Amino acid sequence: xxxxxxLVTGAAGFVGSAVANRLNSLGFNTITxxxxxxxxxxxxxxxxxxxxxxxxxQNTINKLNDYTISAIFHIAGQSSGEISFENPxxxxxxxxxxxxxxxxxxxxxxxxxxxxxxTMSVYGNQSVLPVVETTNPNPSSFYAxxxxxxENYLKIYTTLGINVVCLxxxxxxxxxxxxxxxxxxxxxxxxxxxxxDSKIVVKGSVDRFRDFVYIDDVVEAFLKAYKxxxxxxxxxxxxxxxxxxxxxxxxxxxxxxxxxxxxxxxxDGTPGDQFGIFxxxxxxxxxxxxxxxxxxxxxxxxxxxxxxxxx
Numbered sequence: 001x002x003x004x005x006x007l008v009t010g011a012a013g014f015v016g017s018a019v020a021n022r023l024n025s026l027g028f029n030t031i032t033x034x035x036x037x038x039x040x041x042x043x044x045x046x047x048x049x050x051x052x053x054x055x056x057x058q059n060t061i062n063k064l065n066d067y068t069i070s071a072i073f074h075i076a077g078q079s080s081g082e083i084s085f086e087n088p089x090x091x092x093x094x095x096x097x098x099x100x101x102x103x104x105x106x107x108x109x110x111x112x113x114x115x116x117x118x119t120m121s122v123y124g125n126q127s128v129l130p131v132v133e134t135t136n137p138n139p140s141s142f143y144a145x146x147x148x149x150x151e152n153y154l155k156i157y158t159t160l161g162i163n164v165v166c167l168x169x170x171x172x173x174x175x176x177x178x179x180x181x182x183x184x185x186x187x188x189x190x191x192x193x194x195x196x197d198s199k200i201v202v203k204g205s206v207d208r209f210r211d212f213v214y215i216d217d218v219v220e221a222f223l224k225a226y227k228x229x230x231x232x233x234x235x236x237x238x239x240x241x242x243x244x245x246x247x248x249x250x251x252x253x254x255x256x257x258x259x260x261x262x263x264x265x266x267x268d269g270t271p272g273d274q275f276g277i278f279x280x281x282x283x284x285x286x287x288x289x290x291x292x293x294x295x296x297x298x299x300x301x302x303x304x305x306x307x308x309x310x311x
């Protein structure tokens with residue numbers, strides 16, 4: 001019998017590597033595709049088979065034909081709203097075309113489980129908070145448009161025999177986050193600037209707010225989603241803490257936990273940036289049996305301690 005693999009796309013990145021590591025520790029065999037555009041080859045788990053290439057290209061997908069895939073965790077993709085405005089075509093290929101090609105591959109190979117890393121960005125700016133899964137999406141970036149389109153394609157493919165779970169991930173943070181990419185990850189951007197330059201450039205108001213969820217909790221959500229897909233054809237879930245955290249709180253937390261004096265400069269915001277959002281995790285708690293465990297202040301301290309030794 002051929003060895004079965006779980007495909008974890010983007011395992012050279014922050015979330016993908018963490019998910020692949022956890023699956024490996026549970027005894028699963030994992031394989032990944034990554035183009036290394038923002039990820040690092042060194043963070044791919046040593047037990048994970050690595051294929052380098054762009055997921056938005058058919059010839060890359062064809063390389064999977066040599067393996068037996070039992071499930072797909074699609075985590076790879078361009079994940080910066082700012083970059084999506086700079087290069088909308090690349091964003092479309094990276095996020096939406098890649099999803100369509102993987103869905104076609106899954107259908108042809110009778111792969112039943114497809115876990116998708118979506119985003120809270122599909123909600124855009126909302127007047128009623130916290131957002132719930134039935135909140136009408138209002139994407140304000142090309143990135144969010146592509147992610148929402150992928151969710152809709154995924155839902156259609158459930159009629160073709162694939163069980164799909166879409167995880168609308170809120171702002172993920174924690175040890176292992178890419179500290180070199182200053183266009184992705186609010187907390188990691190601020191922290192990298194603080195440690196490298198003793199200065200944080202804030203793009204937009206300090207009164208903006210987000211819902212921050214720790215990396216270990218996110219990994220657990222992916223495992224719960226996989227289990228959910230064994231008995232359910234479709235589900236969409238907010239992966240969040242149900243608590244808003246303001247930019248000024250982040251800045252105070254970083255200054256408190258860093259040894260150097262830090263200057264703050266506030267400039268204009270980026271196109272399509274949401275002013276403030278946080279989500280309800282009621283559905284995830286009740287249907288996925290998932291809830292966040294790591295307190296925000298504890299998580300930030302862990303991340304800063306890690307960053308001081310790894311930046």
